[in-house]
Amino acid sequence: MTTPAAPARPLTGLLRHLGGERRAIVATIVLVVVSQVCLGAISVLLAAAVGHAVVLRDAPPGWFWALLAGLVILRALLTWGEMDASHALAFRVLARLRMALFDRYAVALPTRRRENVGRAASTAMADTERLEFFYAHTVAQLVAAAVNALLGLGLLTVVQPTLALVTLTALALVLATVPLGRRRLETLGHEVVEATGALSDRVVDVLGGLREVLGYGIHEPVRRQIRETGAEAARAAGRLETTHRVLAGAREAAVALAGVGVLVSVVGRDVAAEHVAALVVLALATVAPMADAAATCARLPALRAAAARVGTELARPSVLTLDTPQAPLPEGPLGLRMSDVDFGYDDRRVLDGFDLTIAPGEHVGLRGPSGAGKSTVVALASRLWDPDAGAVDLTDSAGDHVPISAVDDTALRAALSTVEQDGALFSGTVREAIAGPSTTDAEIEALLARLGLADAVTAESHIGEGGLRLSGGQRARLRLARAVLQRPRILVLDEPTADLDEASARQVTDLLGTLPATMLVVSHRPQTLAGVDRVVEMSSREASEGTPNPRRARNHAEHAARER
Template sequence: MHVSSTLRQLWRTARKTPVTVALALISTLMVTLCDIVIPLITATAIDSATAADGGHSAGGVSITTVVVLLVVAALVRYLFQFGRRYTAGRLSNTVQHRLRVEILRSLQRLDGPGQDRLRTGQVVSRSISDLNLTQAMVAMMPLIVGHVLKIVITLGVMLWISPLLTLIAVVLLPLLAWLTMMSRPTLFAATWAAQQAVADLSTHVEETVSGIRVVKAFVQESREVATLRNAARVVYAQMMRAARLTARYRPLVQQIPNISLVLSIGVGGFLVLHGDMSIGVFVATSVYMVSLTAVVSMVAGMLVQLQLGMSSAARVFDLINIQPDTTTPPNPAPIPDGPLGIEVSGVDFTTNDQRVLSQCTMTVSPGETLVIVGPAAAGKTMLVQLLCCFYQPDSGSISLVDAAGRRTDYHSLDLADLRQAVACVFDEPFLYSATIRDNIDMGRGLTDDDIWAAARHAAINRTIADLPDGLDTTVGEGGLTLSGGQRQRIALARALAGNPRILILDDATSAIDASTERTIFRNLTCHFADTTVIAIAHRHSTLDIADRVGLMEDGALTATGDLATMRQNHRFSHLMDLNFPSATPTGDPIPFDDGPTEPGVDKLWPTVATTDARLTMSRTAMRTAAAMAGANP
């Protein structure tokens, strides 16, 4: 991002608090004026003290008045200095807060492709370290404005009282400006690379911590430490590069003003010795030069620091400015009332140059339950992603269908309204490191009765009741303190608590035992009869709830029908390992096989009468046989 666009965007964020900005600028202006006035009053005091009348007055101004003015100026400067620091801190923290909120809002606005391009470590780094550097830069802004204003006013006053010394003061300013401009591109690039390396390091740490069980299971601790060490070395190298460039420019730009200071003091002292300048004017000019030198040095150092802040701000705004591929239309259509179904018509979807869905078509009537099965990489999960509107199809359409058969295309709907009507539960549920109540409620303000009802429907109520704190039990990060089945049931309860009109289950019961799964599906049938259910499944037990079963192959539904009909489909039966009626063989029979029909169980295992004396044995005979076999009964 260009520096000018970064500054414009930063200003648009800052001016959302106009009162704070105005107070910061006013305080800065008043502090600057006090800094300018105090040397003039000091010069008057010196001229008054060295006046021919004994020092009681100078130009009609008494020393008492001068002292009072100095005290008043000092007090005023203190008050506005406090105001400047307070308002600068308030402004910088407000901007930081707004940017942090904008980052989260931007991330939540992203659709599937945008989320796929993100790296967690990069997001964390830009949300913390880059944002902190941006906050520090904003806090410096009122001070930089005050210093620049002070330089301009000081040069104006010096030009009024001594043009010669003013010329000496400004003669090296072009060189200072040139060095500052020369340092900007290299420092900006070096700082950007250093922050990027920190973000890569954060990504590795986040992945290692999240997958710590995998690391330990495969005894890869040493490997991960070595990877971290290499990433840390890159960070160290980039940081040292930035420090080296800073050390090259910063001392030079801070020392150049001292050359002007030495020259002006030497020339001023020469003029005072020859009577061409009063002592008061010389002292005032010297004070201005010392102040000017300090201010210019600080500004030069701040400009170097500003480059660090600008690169961080650019990284922050790069994250904020990411736009999703899918947006809500300007005038969205309302969600139809009553039960809803879904119609998918000729949908194609390609990702990474690989065709995932190809002319996928299906219709699910309102209140119907469709179970979709298919081999791996058939496109089932991507179909779920499209139905939840995380991605958009390359071609074709997806529509909601009401009970009267009226269709409403996804493109015409508000995404928030759509996701309130369509709930999805994934096979790998995500739980916050919060209470079970918070994970089910999700900020919707549900009552305890609503939460317990959803828990009963998801067959998790007894498990929650057995916990010491019940609904107030805190689960670990990602719900790792719970079993996989418990996490899936809590996620299902979260979806059911919103009374969705369409429920999509992406293998959402894969970690749940068959008995509990039957209870859940029985609850869905009884309490959510009008809810349309689309379930991705790999288990036989899930097929029992289906009104229809769909077979998905190579990105399309190749067959649909009730379970009895689908059992006659060879590919479906082979996939689900069902008993498929074998055809009569046409070739030679297998050796020792009389035909396609095996003998029945009654022939293979004939029933033997228990009273047959030939099969009975006395206890003594059993002991004798055991002893001969080497046993010790």
């Protein structure tokens, strides 16, 4: 599987994932533009008042002060509104991007290739946080600076054309600093994002495997790796910051030259003395926001790199395809049928022409040596993946069938539950970890008693992160309880008793025997499979290198003969 490509323009490419927030972005831009214009007007009016008072030794008229007071009040209201709107927008943008990532991961993970989930976590957390400020604040700042510059140049052109030409030159000088070091900024911005992402990846991996780190005494090598990764991230950030400081010095020099040019163009010209201060401030108020915008542009490469990472994750190909048109889920008991199924990981074939039929309400066991493909059958039956070839269908009591790929995923998940051997439990109480929308505490307590957990936990017991406070066997039984409480019509279990002692395993098998759901049970333990209707044996075989297997017909016969 190749890595999906990010959009050519990553920052604008993400706008389609922001949905209705685009209107809020436009509204925030309008607020910031009007606020910036008000600030410029206040600065010019104050300079005019000072010039009037110093040169004419007279205070401006009352209407002038009323106008200035109105602008100050308006600026205060706009600033408050801008801060409120932009901060609210930032949180909504963050939520939109993270939900878009979650929705993509829901159909694109797990992939067939072993991946570092730390990258997905760091993209969803760190990279999206970088981008929320861009869409909520930076875009508005850039637009406001551009509008302010155009208005200032227009006003100067009417009042003092020579000064307008000098101001235009100053703006050009400031903007000329934007492409300076652009290639280096792009390179360093990418390095910083990748280095900090690698650090996040490493930390997520370590936290996820903290028990193993401590249990095997490998904390020193892990600390060294994190320290080295962090040092590389710090060096990359230092190089980027040094470049920003050099470019900031160039911008400050450009602004200083612009100020000198403005003063020179005003002094000695046919300009009333009381207007000099206002004109100088107007020119500088036109240039200064653009200098800030140029500084912001220097920060865009790192944001583009973060947006590219998010775009790459959002462009992940789906591991599942939904047939069109969709088919409704059959009523009543459901069966499962896998016909002539092929499946492989990269160039390693695992299933080759595999057949399995489970009638509605039937309990079927599946066993075989490691590597035979039992867990792959579980994943295909649970529709975590689609087969490379062949069909996986749901059947009803009349023998009619519906492709599992044609059923809406929400409806499918309500009808089919899977219990994986290494499945996760989320932090919180037992109720929060296993209860369905309509589950009562009485149902929870009764099921805990049947599974031999009543003396260990209650519905209110906190299980810790990932069930850390529980034993392996207790976690396994809670995962089963979670599936049972969903009242599924099909239940797929992968080694449900592997972590249990004989007594606990017996409680689990006794419970499974009473469930009306159609059931596929993968297990090595004869005791677990003793209560099923029949057992299917899977034989191990060498994986092909992506070429047709000549033993396919024989495999078909083996599977059919071994069902009993």
